[in-house]
Amino acid sequence: MARSLPDSVRSHAFDAPENIAITMGSRSHTYGQLWREIIAFAEWLKGTGFKAGDRAAIVLANCPEAVIACYGTWMAGGIAVPMNSQAKSRELAPWLRHCDPAVLIHESGNTDMEPLLESLATRPRLLVVGEEPKRIPGARFNEVVASRSLSVETVSAPRLDDTPAMILFTSGTTGSPKGVTLSHRNIASNAAAVIEYLELTAADSIVSVLPFYYAYGNSVLSTHLAVGGRVVLELNMVFPHAVVETIARERVSGFSGVPSTFALLLSRVDLSRHDLGSLRYLTQAGGPMAVALTRRLLSALPSARLFVMYGQTEATSRLTWLPPEMLGSKIGSAGKAIPGVEIEIRSGRQRSIGADGIGEVWARGENVMLGYWRDEARTSEVLSDGWLRTGDMGRIDADGYLFLEGRRTDMIKVGANRIYPNDVEEAIAEFPGIAEVAVVGIEDELLGQVVKAFIVPGVAGSVDKMAVLAHCRAGLAPYKIPKHIEFVDALPKTASGKINRGALAVAAVTREES
Amino acid sequence: MDESRQIRNFILKNFLFSEDEGSLSDEESLIASGAIDSTGVLELIMFIEETFQIKVADEEMIPENLDSVQKIIAYLHGKRSSQG
Numbered sequence: 001m002a003r004s005l006p007d008s009v010r011s012h013a014f015d016a017p018e019n020i021a022i023t024m025g026s027r028s029h030t031y032g033q034l035w036r037e038i039i040a041f042a043e044w045l046k047g048t049g050f051k052a053g054d055r056a057a058i059v060l061a062n063c064p065e066a067v068i069a070c071y072g073t074w075m076a077g078g079i080a081v082p083m084n085s086q087a088k089s090r091e092l093a094p095w096l097r098h099c100d101p102a103v104l105i106h107e108s109g110n111t112d113m114e115p116l117l118e119s120l121a122t123r124p125r126l127l128v129v130g131e132e133p134k135r136i137p138g139a140r141f142n143e144v145v146a147s148r149s150l151s152v153e154t155v156s157a158p159r160l161d162d163t164p165a166m167i168l169f170t171s172g173t174t175g176s177p178k179g180v181t182l183s184h185r186n187i188a189s190n191a192a193a194v195i196e197y198l199e200l201t202a203a204d205s206i207v208s209v210l211p212f213y214y215a216y217g218n219s220v221l222s223t224h225l226a227v228g229g230r231v232v233l234e235l236n237m238v239f240p241h242a243v244v245e246t247i248a249r250e251r252v253s254g255f256s257g258v259p260s261t262f263a264l265l266l267s268r269v270d271l272s273r274h275d276l277g278s279l280r281y282l283t284q285a286g287g288p289m290a291v292a293l294t295r296r297l298l299s300a301l302p303s304a305r306l307f308v309m310y311g312q313t314e315a316t317s318r319l320t321w322l323p324p325e326m327l328g329s330k331i332g333s334a335g336k337a338i339p340g341v342e343i344e345i346r347s348g349r350q351r352s353i354g355a356d357g358i359g360e361v362w363a364r365g366e367n368v369m370l371g372y373w374r375d376e377a378r379t380s381e382v383l384s385d386g387w388l389r390t391g392d393m394g395r396i397d398a399d400g401y402l403f404l405e406g407r408r409t410d411m412i413k414v415g416a417n418r419i420y421p422n423d424v425e426e427a428i429a430e431f432p433g434i435a436e437v438a439v440v441g442i443e444d445e446l447l448g449q450v451v452k453a454f455i456v457p458g459v460a461g462s463v464d465k466m467a468v469l470a471h472c473r474a475g476l477a478p479y480k481i482p483k484h485i486e487f488v489d490a491l492p493k494t495a496s497g498k499i500n501r502g503a504l505a506v507a508a509v510t511r512e513e514s
Numbered sequence: 515m516d517e518s519r520q521i522r523n524f525i526l527k528n529f530l531f532s533e534d535e536g537s538l539s540d541e542e543s544l545i546a547s548g549a550i551d552s553t554g555v556l557e558l559i560m561f562i563e564e565t566f567q568i569k570v571a572d573e574e575m576i577p578e579n580l581d582s583v584q585k586i587i588a589y590l591h592g593k594r595s596s597q598g
Contacts, residue, residue, distance in 0.1 A: 086548055109546075238545055238555050242576045264552055269572060415552065446553055470531035478548035 004165075004184040005191065005222055006074045007157035010035060012202075012228040019202065021225060022064045023250065024233040029064050031228065034071075037145035039152045041072030044144040048125055050102050052077030055167065057101040057124065058213075059092065059110070061085040062233045065129045065141050066212050067221065069105045074158055074165055074184070078102075081167045081179075082213035086477040089116035090427065095169045096120060098177045099373060103127060105141065158184055167373050168215060170313050170418070179373030180215075180313045189366035190316035191222040193338040197321050198254070198281055198307060202228035206254035207247050209234045209261060210416055216285050217416075219317035220256045237261055237415070240268045244276070251278040255304075258286030260415040260447045262297050267446065271300045279304040285311060285318070287413050287448065288404065291331055298327070310334035310404065314388055316367040319343060320402050333401040334394070341365035345396055355398040358405055361390045410501050412441030413449050417479045421501070424451060424472075424480050431471045433458045438491050439482060440505040450483040452508045457487060484508075517566070517590065521583050524561050529554055540583040555580065562586065568593055 003011070009031065012019065017032030029037070045056065056073040058080060060066040070080040081099050083092060089112040096104070096116070101124045106113055108130035117123055126138030158165070165187055167179040194200075206224055208231050210217030224231045232250050234243050237260070244265065247255060257265075262284065265271065282297070282304045289308070298306060305324035311317050320343065322335030337343045344352050347359035368388045371379035382389045394404040412419040421439045428437045436456040441449035457463045465485050472481045492503040518540060526532050529549045544550045550558060558580065559570050568590070570579075579589035 236545065237552050238550065239576050239580070240552075241573055260552070268575070444553070446556075450553075466527075466531050473531055478551060483553075 002160060004074075004158045004160045004188050005226055006038075006071050007160070008188075008226045008228075009038070009071060010157045012225075016202065016228055019228060020230045021228075022067060022231050022233065024062075024064060027064065034064070034068065036152055037068045038071045038075055039155055040145045040147050041068050042075035042155075044139070044147070045072060045076040045078065045103060048103065050076055050078060053079065053164070054103075055079045055081050055099045055101040056103045056105065057081045057083055057096060057099065059083045059085055059087075059104065059106045060129060061107065061235055062208065062212055062217070063129070064233075065105070065145075067225075068145060069127075069141075070166075070212070075155065077158065079164050079167060079181075081169075082218070083169065084211070084213050084477060085110075086479065088112050088475050088477060089119065090475045091423070091477060092116050093119045094177050095179070096124070099167055099179055105129065160185055160188055162370065164370060166218075168213065168218070168313050176375065176378075178375070178378060181370045181373045182316055183370050186316045186367050186369060187222060188226070189340060190219065190318055190338075191226045193340050193367070194219060194223045194318055194321075195227055196339050197323070198223070198283070200224065200227045200229060204254060204280075205230035205232060205250065205252040206256065207232045207234055207243065207250065207252050208256065209237055209243060210256060210258070214416060215311070215313040215317040216256070216258070220283075224254075237264045240264045244269045244271065244274050247276055247279065248274045253278060253280040254282070255279060256283040256285075258413075258416045258448070259284065259289040259293065262289065263293060263446050263448075266293070266296050266300060276301060277303050281305050281307060283307045283309055285309040286416055288332070288334075294327070294331065308333075308335060310402065312390055312392075314369045314382065314390070315341075315363055315365070316369070318367070319361075319363050319365075319390070322401070326401070330399075330401050333397075333403050335402060336400050337363075337365075337402075341367060343396070343402060345394060356395050358393060358395045361392045361394045361402065361404070363388045363390060410440075412439070412451060414441070414444075414451065414479045415447045417477075419451065419480050424453065424476065424482070427472060427475045427480075428453055428455065428468060428482075430475075431463070431468050433460050433463050434468075435459075436491055438499045438501065438504055440501055440508050442484070442505070442508045444483075451480060452484040452486065453482040454486050454488050454491060454504055454508075456490060463487065518583050518587050520565060521562075521586050524565075525549060525558070525583070528557060528561075538583070540587075542583075543581050545577065545581055562590075566590055 012031040013035030019031050020028050021031045021034045022029045058069045073080040104124040105127045108128050128138045129141040162183045164181050165184045166182045170178045208220050212218050308322040311319040318338050320335040342364045345359040347353050364387045393406050410421050424439045425437050435458040439453045442452045444450040492500040494500045
C-alpha cells in the first residue's frame with residue numbers, strides 16, 4: 001500500500017461515499033460523512049492554533065468520535081494520542097504531562113476530568129463528546145463536526161513517511177511513562193501486511209470489542225478502514241450475548257479477540273442457537289490461547305478461519321501470524337513473520353542461534369516504532385540497528401515458526417488489558433498503614449489473569465481491606481483493582497533484596513486453590 | 515429492605531467498596547461507571563438469582579436488563595409478571 005491511512009479513507013470517501021464505514025448501535029457513518037467530519041474537525045483544530053506535530057489526547061471509549069478525532073488530528077498534521085478511557089486522573093496525569101497535548105477530547109460525564117485538569121500545569125484546550133452540563137469549559141464535538149467545511153474536496157492527506165502519527169502509552173504511573181511513537185509509515189505498513197494475510201476487501205466487516213487505545217484494537221480499525229470495509233462497534237464483552245446478536249444481525253465477516261473474549265463467548269452463549277455463518281475470519285492475539293479453547297472455538301464456528309497472531313505495540317501491532325491451515329500441525333505456535341517483517345532469536349550477543357534454540361525475540365520491519373516519546377535512553381534499550389528487542393523469549397523451529405516461551409517482564413494480562421505490577425503497587429502503597437505491597441497475576445478461567453495483592457501492614461497492625469479496595473477504585477482503572485487481597489507478615493525477597501514475584505505467584509495460586 | 519436497596523447495597527459492597535448509598539444512583543450505568551466487568555456481571559447475576567429466586571436466562575443477560583439498579587428492578591418485575 002503506497003498510501004497513508006488518512007489518504008486511504010479519503011479515497012473511499014470519494015470512490016464509495018455511500019458505503020458504511022462505522023456502525024454503533026443505530027448510528028452509522030458513511031465514508032462520505034466520516035470524511036466531512038474528519039475535515040471539519042481538522043479545520044477546527046487548525047483554527048485553535050494547532051500546528052503540525054502538536055498532540056491531541058483522545059480519552060474516549062470506542063465510538064465514531066474517537067475515529068474522527070484521530071483522523072482529523074492527522075489531517076491537521078498532528079499526532080493522535082488515544083488514551084485509556086477507563087483510566088483515572090492519577091493514571092492520565094503522567095501521560096498528559098509527558099506528551100503535553102494542545103487539545104484534549106473527552107466524554108461528557110467523565111468525573112475524573114476536573115481533578116485531572118487541576119493537576120496539570122498547562123491546560124490543554126478541551127473538546128467534549130456528548131451532552132455536558134457547562135461544568136468544564138470546552139467546545140462541543142457535535143458542533144465542531146457539524147460545521148460546513150470548505151476544503152473537503154481539495155485537502156490533501158499526510159504522506160506515507162516517518163512523520164510521527166500516534167503515541168500509545170504502554171505503562172503509566174511510574175513517573176516516566178512509555179509512549180510508543182508510531183509514524184504514518186509504521187501504521188500503514190502494518191495494516192497492509194494484515195490486510196494481505198486476512199485477504200481483506202471493501203466487502204468485509206467486523207465487530208470490534210477491542211479498544212482503539214490499544215495496539216490490537218487500533219489495528220482492527222486501521223485495517224478495515226484502509227480497505228473501505230465496515231467496523232461495527234461494541235464496547236466490551238460484559239454481555240457476550242449482545243455481542244453475538246450483533247455479529248448475527250450485522251452479518252459481519254470478521255471478529256477479533258484476545259483469549260478471554262473467546263472464553264466468554266464459548267462459556268456464556270450457546271453459539272449453535274445463532275446464525276453466525278457470515279463469519280469468514282477470526283483473529284486472536286493478546287497472549288497464548290489454551291489449545292482446548294482453540295479447538296472448542298473451531299468446532300463451534302466451523303465456517304470461520306482462525307488466525308492466531310502475535311505482536312506488540314512497539315511493532316505497531318503485529319509481528320507474526322499462523323495460517324489457519326497450519327493450526328493442526330503447528331498448534332501452540334505464534335506463526336511466522338508477517339509480510340515485510342523479519343524475526344530472529346538472539347541469545348546474549350549471539351544472533352540467529354539456530355532452529356529451536358531458545359532466546360529473545362528480535363524483529364525488524366517498517367512497522368517498528370520510531371521510539372518512545374521523548375525518551376532516548378529507553379528507546380536505545382530496545383532499538384538497535386533497526387531491530388526491535390521484544391522482551392519476549394521464544395524459539396523458531398526448522399520450518400520458521402515461532403514458539404513463545406514466556407515473557408521477561410512481570411506484566412499481568414487481564415482480558416485485553418496489560419498491567420504493570422508497579423502501577424498497582426504504587427497506588428496501594430499510598431494508602432496509610434501499609435508497609436509493603438506486591439501484586440502478581442493469578443490465573444482466571446475467563447479473564448486469563450486477575451490481580452492479586454499481597455500487603456504487609458505497617459506497625460499499626462490491621463488495615464481495612466474494603467478501604468484499600470475503595471482507595472484503588474478511586475485511583476485505578478477498574479481492571480487494575482485487585483480481585484484478591486491477602487495480608488502477610490513479609491514478602492519473599494531475592495538475594496539482592498528485590499521482591500521475588502515468582503515465589504509470590506506460586507504462593508498466590510496455591511492459596512487461592514486451597 | 516426493598517429490592518432496589520438490596521441490589522444497590524450488593525453493588526456498593528462488592529464493586530464500589532463503599533457503604534455510602536449516595537455514591538450510586540438507581541439510573542447510573544454500571545458498565546459506563548466501571549462498576550462491573552465481565553466477571554462482575556456473573557457475580558451480580560448469581561446474587562439476583564439467589565436473592566430473588568429467579569433464573570436469568572442466557573438471552574436475558576443484556577445491558578437492557580442489567581446495566582443499572584433501575585433496569586434490574588424493571589427486569590425483575592417483567593420476569594415475575596411473565597411468570598404469572
